[in-house]
Amino acid sequence: MALRQIRIMGDEKLEKACRPVEKMTPKLKQLVQDMLDTMYDAGGVGLAAPQVGILKRIVVIDVSEEGNEPLILVNPALLEQSGEQTGQEGCLSLPGQAGIVTRPNHVKIRAYDEDMKEFELEADELLARAICHELDHLEGIMYVRHVEGELFEVSEEEQQEETEEQQDRRKRKK
Secondary structure: OOOOOOOOOOHHHHHOEEEEOHHHHHHHHHHHHHHHHHHHHOOEEEEHHHOOOOOOOOEEEEOOOOOOOOOEEEEEEEEEEOOOEEEEEEEEEOEEEEEEEOOOOOEEEEEEEOOEEEEEEEEHHEEEEHOOOOOOOOHHOHHHHEEEEEEEOOOOOHHHHHHHHHHHHHHOOO
């Protein structure tokens, strides 16, 4: 397990658009695994490559209750979006803060998996929100641009409880 340092808002890497992945290399496959390890360790549901300082179009997401259904998106592209959902959103690159954000309730994307096999995916609700949030990172956009009203603090206790629940689910799957 290799953990990477998560960049915090204000880091210039988080403000840059990412380059497409032309070819999946062993180094990039290791990046994907490191991103999953980092996301799970931090208690997140998604992580984009620029959040660990790599300007490549790679995203990992896992919104499953058990924390055992990782979704790897390489060069993801949004094809369709519809509906609307408004809810609380946070980010591993802005710990302790959250805000209310409106996102599409349904999305359709095209991406490649870690073996560079193309696929399409339709997603609703939390997965749609996570996809939109992470795709924004690939364009150098932080969720705070979309926040309605003010950011608010999320207590360390709330964050810790959520992280412990996610870690417990992952342990049960092993």
